[in-house]
Amino acid sequence: MTDFLTAALAPQSIAVIGASENPHKIGGRPIAYMQRMGYRGKLYPINPSRRELQGLACYPSLADLPEVPEMAIVIVAGDQAIAAVEDCAARGVRCAVVIASGFGETGPAGKAQQDHMRDVARAAGMRLVGPNTQGLANFGTGAIASFSTLFTEMPPADGPVAVVSQSGGMAAMAYGLLRERGLGVRHVHATGNEADVGVADLAWAVAQDPEVKLLLLYLEHIANPALLAATAAHARARGLPIVAVKAGRTAGGALAASSHTGSLANEDRVVDAFLRRHGIWRVRDPHALALAAPGYLQGWQPAGRRLVIVSNSGASCVMGADAAEQHGLQIATLSEATRRELAARLPGFATTTNPIDITAALLSNSGLFSEVLPVLAQDDAADMVFIHIPVSGAGYDVERFARDTATFAKASGKPVAVAAWQESVAAVFRAAGVATYANEHDALGALAQIADHMAMLREPLPQAEALPMPALPGASGLLNEADSLALLAAQGLPVVQHRLCRTADAARAAFAELGGPVAVKACSRDVPHKSEHGLVALNLNDADAVATTFTQQWNQLAAMGAAQDGVLVATMRRGRHEAMVGAHIDPQFGPVVAVGDGGKYVEAMRDVALLVPPFDQAEVVAALGKLRIAPLLAGTRGDPPLDVQALADVAVQVGRLIVAAQGRIASIDLNPVLLSAAGEGATIVDALVELKDSE
């Protein structure tokens, strides 16, 4: 890994295979950029038709170089590119950046060529970036193995941000949006088709760079979740926030992603859960990647979510309050002392409750910001401040507003975001070092994001409690209900009281023992969905009915040709709500647990939260609080609060179980889990466990 890091990000020597004299051509740009950025290693243009190129000595081939370069940039196309990769591998190049396209993204034939290049590279211990990539750019070392047009459009400046992206276009766009905000960017890396090196490899590499203070990712496919998780853990330990776009969120988007880079679809809700587990904040698009960057770089650490809004427009105060609620921020209640001080400083028609409308009086008194802001600095109720200036121009002393705002932000240590749609106004605030946005949604979105993200990163990483491997039958496939319940009971999970009966007399005896009412359910590994076959009878209250039902179900199993594993007689529980807990092994991300609203319509209503183990009860309770059934769980219409702790505990145990089973348990489906009032527990009434062969 360290070898790759050095060779890819700080190579001592670079060959450009397919170099061009023209700095606007793909073959000319990296050389032009490196000369301009002061790359201090050896740079070797390779082009058989020239002896000199952009002022450098030019070589006919790799074989003619005075040394084996650490990195090679492969710009030649098609078969020439393949030959170049083979040559690089044979000669001991350590990292090849294959910019040429026309491989995996075009279909099976191109994919085979791409696989061949990867195999050749791997056999030689050479790492391969691309093909079909815009390349790598490190403005810290000046190693610019990239042809991005944007480095011409928006002059680079080394700085604390790193961008790693599958897509060259999105890497460039994020770079441009950051530079537009005046932020310095050190790393801009694109991985293209990811034949070998993926986003996670480069994310890991740049996370080792101590100068990097913010890491932004664009992914269409999470190919290496384990390495991404390790990168996130390393980043968390050193206080480096990671913000990611994972595109292909929708069915249409996933389809487009597969034509773009041939990547497989990740299930989007699992992606969400995975990123959350690892403290990576997910945003919608590259615009959103750049939006919160100034706040991260200023080290915003809001203590809470209580916001103060200040504007010279009453309407902006109204819309700011609307937007705050939408972003989950609270309008801070200012102290009486604060209000008195504000009233003393503002004109009579201004508003001194929060939001604070300083009115158009700002036009006649340019000092209003410097008078109002320090008052807020003293009030503990304010965790963050939002200033909206929707109207400004001639007559307004914007320079002074910006200076006063920057002074306040520094002195108070509170996050301060400004919105001003007029670029002439925004530019002044930005120049003063204030985080500035086009509108209140962008500004409050950034404040809310960083408040949540920082709170998430402050949480200790949940530790996996190592459970022993559970005792499991050797075969694969579905366990019947009795075996499923037994497995869960053995782990201490709260399953319904039940007896597995194989004769009518045993069913009578079970009824006598359990007391009524009972449910009677056929039990067969061949019939996982009993109720669809009429094999569930509820609320039976006498022994004769239980015996008759036993016989009927037993015979029906035979008639269906299904295994007669038995018939379950189970206590009828009257819970207050049907919840569910499920778990499965995602092919990319491993164990995932679902918890939420249960019952027959769980698929149609989709009111469940996904969590990646390990997690604790508190995390489940928080996730349940965001579901649509949250008011029911909290108690409403005279109903008591329900036992969400017990439900959370079931979810935690299920998570531990599926992890401990090391892949032997393919899925667990507990539905319903009957919830009683708080303190009265949860009961697993129906269970279906699927096993996989041990491998």
Next chain:
Amino acid sequence: MTDFLTAALAPQSIAVIGASENPHKIGGRPIAYMQRMGYRGKLYPINPSRRELQGLACYPSLADLPEVPEMAIVIVAGDQAIAAVEDCAARGVRCAVVIASGFGETGPAGKAQQDHMRDVARAAGMRLVGPNTQGLANFGTGAIASFSTLFTEMPPADGPVAVVSQSGGMAAMAYGLLRERGLGVRHVHATGNEADVGVADLAWAVAQDPEVKLLLLYLEHIANPALLAATAAHARARGLPIVAVKAGRTAGGALAASSHTGSLANEDRVVDAFLRRHGIWRVRDPHALALAAPGYLQGWQPAGRRLVIVSNSGASCVMGADAAEQHGLQIATLSEATRRELAARLPGFATTTNPIDITAALLSNSGLFSEVLPVLAQDDAADMVFIHIPVSGAGYDVERFARDTATFAKASGKPVAVAAWQESVAAVFRAAGVATYANEHDALGALAQIADHMAMLREPLPQAEALPMPALPGASGLLNEADSLALLAAQGLPVVQHRLCRTADAARAAFAELGGPVAVKACSRDVPHKSEHGLVALNLNDADAVATTFTQQWNQLAAMGAAQDGVLVATMRRGRHEAMVGAHIDPQFGPVVAVGDGGKYVEAMRDVALLVPPFDQAEVVAALGKLRIAPLLAGTRGDPPLDVQALADVAVQVGRLIVAAQGRIASIDLNPVLLSAAGEGATIVDALVELKDSE
């Protein structure tokens, strides 16, 4: 109204009371603007300390003018403003624009002064705009009774857009955002505290201007729904779309609005329903007001919601597809012929399915747009086109891309939106007359908005079917359940079979007649919530139990001191889902109907749609289709589809009933309405009607 229109928007003469020589002061700006914009009426500065001002003759007072001006702009403050309004009224000024602030927005004393000014104006037949307003600006006539700074910052250009706003700041912001996009704006009117003239008055006035092609509104309170509805009807008839921001959407926002202009809160979901009923499209903020403006002005009329995405970045294709799904647009399936033609024109590694990734090949072939777009024009599957250019700059022939795009848009008649975050690129497209956005969400949001809005405006306005006034008891207050059901049954609504009994024998007889099982429910106007008092017994299956329950409930009513109206014996229905229909009279908007998920938790789960009558079945069915229970209504997990038509019919009838009752019915609450399978109907099982005194 016509008088007001002329006096406010095209006055023959204007006095400025409190005029200033300084064009940057509030008293100087309107004069400076009017001179610059070529106002052709008489302009009279009033300022006792000057004889001449900004090159015009200046007068000591209104009394000294050579004529009574049609309009007066009142800039002087406090008592002087009040005196000026009194003077204007006394002399026959027809419209006073009171810019001075410090009235209704400051508290009760200021409100009393404001009411006084309004009363004086009304008594004299003078209309009053403001106080606390930025004023009115008509760039068609040059009558600029406004001090907005923005008219200096962004030079005006007369054009097809009108902005009417309660807030001056938001009027200015919308103006600025439109001008920034190069769009011409004729009207920019702000109403401030709305002592007399409100947004609806000015909206009505500008809707009469035949040059206005798009009307944008900002409101914090809908003070005059009837006039706004009339304006919307007029606008619809002449093909003028209206887009509105109604701020104060949240509790926090509504609170801020009340400190801003002292306005009352409108219930936000009712605002939604009201605006939808009248074909006014609601957006979030002034940015959104401006976003869709180019599309409206280009006359976009997409036939459907099927979108083609074209980009030079594969990642933008992926994110475009994601964003399309989020905005409810479909990815068009291109015909085989189209795909073949695209394949012939694009490089091998490009994608010819939709989204169409033309790749970085655009860099070497600047003609790709002109080659690809005409192919799309022929495909009927494409209703609209979105082009995303996230990467451009040196080497790209942006002028040609823009020209080709504009040519295609004109030739095909299909809506075309472009996204380009680089202002240098966007400006070129904008100059070519293409609707251009910073990102895909803004672009697709505009396309989706106009597709939906135009479809909404194409629908015929629902006609109220005049029902006769229902026979209603004279008293006010709650009807008991029997009377509520009887009222509904008389209107032909499907109520559960029931009998009202006053003796145990009558209850036995009812059971014999109806057959079991039955529900037995105490009936008293004093006990609307029976189940909370244990006064509901379900599933009774024999006559003795019915008689016993009768006696028990009858006695309990007596014990509670509640009116013994009787005991209901009703057939037990086994519906498949509990829905609800409700109606009430909103104090601002009049009758409103709610329909959706019913049962005990209707408040907690809030899965209901609101509709403003009149509306038809189809509209209810469409609204039900957007609820969370929509999959259940459509049939899922082997359940049949439910009878949404029957539920919709109940909602339509309830709407007609509450309208016909002309205010006598305060509210109707039908919960549950039991839904059966499609074709098997809906049954109102419980009903509560509240009457109001006839006035």
